[in-house]
Amino acid sequence: MTTLESPLADTVDLRDQPVSKLGDRIFGGLSKGAGVMILVTLAAVAVFLIARARPALFTDVHDQNFFAYVGPLVFGTLLAALLALLIATPVAVAVALYITHYAPKALAQTLGYFVDLLAAIPSVVYGLWGITVFAPVVSRDVYPFLNDYFSWLPFFSGTASTSGRTMLTVAFVLAVMILPIITAISREVFRQTPRLHEEASLALGATRWEMIRQAVLPYGRSGVISGAMLGLGRALGETMAVAIILSPANGYFWSLITNQNSNTIAANIALKFPESTGIEINRLVATGLVLFVITFGVNALARRIANTGFNGAEG
Amino acid sequence: MTATLTDPLALADAPLTRGRLGVAGQWAIAAVAVAVGLAVTLPFDGFKWGWALVVAAVTYIAVTYTVARVVEDRRQAADRVATAVMTTAFVIVLVPLASVTWTVIKNGAARFDLAFFTDDVKFTTAELAAQREGAKVGGASHAILGTLIVTGLATVFAVPFGLFTAIYLVEYGVKSRLARAITAMVDVMTGIPSIVAGLFAYALFELFFGPGTRSGLSAAVALTVLMTPVVVRSAEEMLRLVPNELREASYALGVPKWKTIVKVVIPTAIAGILTGITLAIARVIGETAPLLITAGVLDARNLNPFSGRMTTLPVYAYQYYQIPGTAKQAAYDRVWAAALTLVLIVGILFTLARVLATVLKPKGLK
Numbered sequence: 001m002t003t004l005e006s007p008l009a010d011t012v013d014l015r016d017q018p019v020s021k022l023g024d025r026i027f028g029g030l031s032k033g034a035g036v037m038i039l040v041t042l043a044a045v046a047v048f049l050i051a052r053a054r055p056a057l058f059t060d061v062h063d064q065n066f067f068a069y070v071g072p073l074v075f076g077t078l079l080a081a082l083l084a085l086l087i088a089t090p091v092a093v094a095v096a097l098y099i100t101h102y103a104p105k106a107l108a109q110t111l112g113y114f115v116d117l118l119a120a121i122p123s124v125v126y127g128l129w130g131i132t133v134f135a136p137v138v139s140r141d142v143y144p145f146l147n148d149y150f151s152w153l154p155f156f157s158g159t160a161s162t163s164g165r166t167m168l169t170v171a172f173v174l175a176v177m178i179l180p181i182i183t184a185i186s187r188e189v190f191r192q193t194p195r196l197h198e199e200a201s202l203a204l205g206a207t208r209w210e211m212i213r214q215a216v217l218p219y220g221r222s223g224v225i226s227g228a229m230l231g232l233g234r235a236l237g238e239t240m241a242v243a244i245i246l247s248p249a250n251g252y253f254w255s256l257i258t259n260q261n262s263n264t265i266a267a268n269i270a271l272k273f274p275e276s277t278g279i280e281i282n283r284l285v286a287t288g289l290v291l292f293v294i295t296f297g298v299n300a301l302a303r304r305i306a307n308t309g310f311n312g313a314e315g
Numbered sequence: 316m317t318a319t320l321t322d323p324l325a326l327a328d329a330p331l332t333r334g335r336l337g338v339a340g341q342w343a344i345a346a347v348a349v350a351v352g353l354a355v356t357l358p359f360d361g362f363k364w365g366w367a368l369v370v371a372a373v374t375y376i377a378v379t380y381t382v383a384r385v386v387e388d389r390r391q392a393a394d395r396v397a398t399a400v401m402t403t404a405f406v407i408v409l410v411p412l413a414s415v416t417w418t419v420i421k422n423g424a425a426r427f428d429l430a431f432f433t434d435d436v437k438f439t440t441a442e443l444a445a446q447r448e449g450a451k452v453g454g455a456s457h458a459i460l461g462t463l464i465v466t467g468l469a470t471v472f473a474v475p476f477g478l479f480t481a482i483y484l485v486e487y488g489v490k491s492r493l494a495r496a497i498t499a500m501v502d503v504m505t506g507i508p509s510i511v512a513g514l515f516a517y518a519l520f521e522l523f524f525g526p527g528t529r530s531g532l533s534a535a536v537a538l539t540v541l542m543t544p545v546v547v548r549s550a551e552e553m554l555r556l557v558p559n560e561l562r563e564a565s566y567a568l569g570v571p572k573w574k575t576i577v578k579v580v581i582p583t584a585i586a587g588i589l590t591g592i593t594l595a596i597a598r599v600i601g602e603t604a605p606l607l608i609t610a611g612v613l614d615a616r617n618l619n620p621f622s623g624r625m626t627t628l629p630v631y632a633y634q635y636y637q638i639p640g641t642a643k644q645a646a647y648d649r650v651w652a653a654a655l656t657l658v659l660i661v662g663i664l665f666t667l668a669r670v671l672a673t674v675l676k677p678k679g680l681k
Contacts, residue, residue, distance in 0.1 A: 027573035034479030094404035122601020209397035237508025299506035
C-alpha cells in the first residue's frame with residue numbers, strides 16, 4: 001500500500017512542486033522581489049526619517065525644546081482634521097444615501113462619477129479656491145455674525161479675522177476635500193446592503209427612512225467609520241490647502257475665527273522647508289515623523305474597524 | 316405600533332388610509348421655502364445668496380415636517396424630513412464643488428493661451444517691459460514639461476513595481492506569511508502623508524548627493540512611494556476577479572505558470588489594471604508638497620531629471636501665488652491658468668480611465 005501511495009501523493013498537487021522552468025523562476029523571482037521591495041521601501045522610509053530626525057529630537061533648536069516646538073503643531077493638526085471630519089461626515093453620509101437610495105438610477109451613476117472626480121482635484125486648487133473665493137465670503141458674512149452672537153464660546157471669541165485666513169476656513173475647505181472620499185466609501189457599503197434586508201423591512205411596512213435606519217445604516221456602519229477614518233488620515237496629512245489659507249502663529253489657540261492659529265505639521269514643513277538649513281531641517285523631519293506616527297495610528301484604527309465588519313446576528 | 320395591531324379600530328389611523336402629501340404639495344412647499352428665504356433676506360443691506368439659501372433650506376425642512384405631520388402621520392413626516400435633509404445635503408455639496416470648477420475656469424481662462432504653453436517665467440528685460448504695458452507674457456511650459464517628466468518617471472517606477480507585487484500576492488505567494496506582511500505594509504504605505512514621502516526622498520538623495528539637493532528624480536521617487544500602493548491595491552483586486560477556471564484550463568493545456576499569467580490572467584484583467592493605473596496617475600499628478608521639497612522651483616526649463624531643480628505644475632501654482640512678485644495680477648493669472656491646466660489633465664485622465672474600462676473589457680464580460 002505504502003509503495004503505491006507515495007508516488008501518487010507526490011503528483012497530485014502540482015502547486016507543491018518546485019517551479020522548474022527557467023521562465024517561471026525568473027517571473028516568480030521578479031514578483032517576489034517586487035513584494036520584498038515594498039517591505040524594503042517602507043523600512044527605508046522609517047529608517048531615513050528616524051535617522052534624519054534623531055539629531056533634533058533631544059536638542060534645543062533656537063533655545064526651544066523639540067516637544068515644545070511640535071506641541072502646538074500637533075494641536076493644530078488634530079484640531080483642523082477633527083473639525084473637518086465633524087463637518088464632512090454627516091454630509092458625506094447623507095450624500096451617499098442620496099446617491100444610493102434616493103436619486104434616480106440613471107442619475108446616480110453620473111453623480112458617483114462626479115464625486116470620484118472631485119476626490120482627484122489637486123489640493124493646491126482647493127487651496128487657491130479657499131483663499132480667493134471662500135475665505136473672503138465667510139470673513140465678510142459669517143465670522144462677524146459668529147463673533148457678535150457667539151463670542152461667549154471660546155471657539156468664536158477674540159477679534160474676527162477680516163482676511164478669513166482662519167482655522168474654521170481651513171476646516172471647511174478640508175471638509176470639502178475629504179467629503180468625496182467618505183462619500184465614495186459609504187456609497188460602496190450602502191450599495192452592498194443585502195437586498196433581502198431592505199425588502200424585508202419594506203414588506204413590514206417601514207417607510208424608506210425607517211428601512212434605511214433598520215437595514216442600511218447598521219450594515220454600513222463599519223464601512224462609514226473606516227471611510228471617515230481614511231478621510232481623517234487625508235485631512236491630517238493635507239499640506240497645500242492649509243499652507244495657502246492659514247495665517248499661522250506660535251502657540252495653542254482655541255478660537256477658530258481669528259488671525260492667530262496653531263499651524264499644522266504638514267503646512268509648517270511646506271512653509272519652512274525651503275529656507276531651512278542644518279538642524280532646522282532635522283527638526284522639520286522630526287515633526288514629519290510625528291505626523292507619520294499619528295496617521296499610522298489612525299489608519300490602523302480604520303482597518304481594525306473595517307475588519308470587524310457587519311455581523312448579521314448583532315445588526 | 317403595538318396599539319395599532321391590537322386594536323382593530325385604530326387601523327383607521329394606519330398609513331395609506333389617510334391623506335398623502337403629493338408631488339404637487341412638495342413643490343408647493345419648496346416654492347414657499349424659496350419665497351420665505353428671499354423675503355427674510357432681501358430687506359437687509361447687501362443681499363446675500365448664501366443666507367437666502369440657508370433660510371430657504373431650513374424653511375423647506377420645517378414646513379415639510381409640519382405639513383406631513385398634519386396631513387399624514389409622524390412616521391411619514393420623519394420619512395419626508397429625511398428625504399428633504401438628504402436632498403438638501405446633496406444640493407449644499409454641489410455649491411462648493413460648482414464654485415471650485417467655475418472659479419478655476421473663469422480665472423484660468425485669462426491666460427489660457429499659446430504663450431502660456433510655450434513660454435517660461437525667466438523674463439528678458441523686453442518681456443518685463445511688455446508685461447508692465449499689460450502684454451500677456453510668460454508661461455508654464457517648463458512646469459508642464461517638469462510635471463510630465465516627474466510623473467512619467469514615477470509611473471515607470473511604480474507600475475512594474477506595483478504590478479509584480481500584485482502578481483506575487485495573487486498568484487505566487489497565496490496565503491504565505493510574506494504575502495500577509497506585504498499586504499499589511501501596503502496598507503501602511505497607503506497612509507503615508509505625501510509630505511512625509513517628500514521628506515523621505517529628500518533624505519535619501521541628501522545621503523548620496525549632499526545637503527540641499529533638488530532634482531526631478533528625487534521627486535519621482537517621492538511620487539513612486541505614494542503611487543505604488545495604489546497600483547498594488549487596484550491590480551490585486553482586478554487579478555483576484557479573474558476566474559480560477561481560466562488558469563486551470565491553461566495549466567491543463569500544459570502552459571507554464573508565468574505564461575498563463577502573461578497570456579491569460581493579465582489580458583483578462585487588463586481593463587481594470589489600466590483603469591487603476593490611470594487613476595493612480597491622476598492622484599499623484601496634482602501632488603504639490605513632496606515636489607516642493609524634492610524638486611523645488613526654477614524659472615526656466617530643465618529637462619534633466621538627474622540634476623538641478625525642476626518646476627512642476629502644482630508647485631508653479633503654489634509658488635507664484637505665494638510670491639507673485641511686482642506684477643501681481645499677471646502672476647495670479649498664470650497661477651490660475653496652471654490650476655486650470657492641472658484640473659483639465661486630471662479630468663482627461665479620469666475620462667480616459669472610464670473609456671479604458673469599457674473598451675478593454677474582455678468580450679465575455681461586456
